[in-house]
Amino acid sequence: MIAPPLCAGCGALARQVEPLCAECRRRLRWLPQDPVSIGTLAVWAPVAYEEPARGVVRALKFKGATRAARTMAAQIAAGAPREWLGGGRVLVPVPLHPARARRRGYNQALLLAEGLAARTGLVVEDCLVRGGPAGTQVGRDRRQRLTGIAGSVGLGRHAPGAALLVDDVITTGATLVACARALREAGTTSVVAVGYARTPGR
């Protein structure tokens, strides 16, 4: 017996293909079509980071991940600025801290980027790496050395010419800004970012 899928927003029965029931889908708050700026980084997300979108984000992390990723990617692809989804831009998932990736077994931003790739035909390059308090710079070459910024993001391999950063949630944007900085320092000339949900009011 396979348990019927439950709504990630309210726990009611949901359809097989959707993480949210019809009632919760109606409660989603859609954000404006125009991107917003966090520092020099333009970011865009389809929905506000509040219930029931929070439930969809939780589903991507803990249960029903594939179903959630498909729906989230579809909503990003449907509404993101057209020019962001073409022109040979490369999808770059925000890296997970290695310890967290080990615990969870996968990076939810990578899952989302793969969903976007399936929709848009863009290529995914998982080229960023995340360090942390436990990370050490000993033994790394200059290119790999993690920059000493919040979230300490560095480049694991060559940078794409144009990048679309992908994350599940955009709150302060500090991690995305750190990722954009790492890419730009490595030669990426154009960086923009999408998420599924964004804290409104930015």
Ligand SMILES: [Zn+2]
């Ligand atoms: Zn619901």
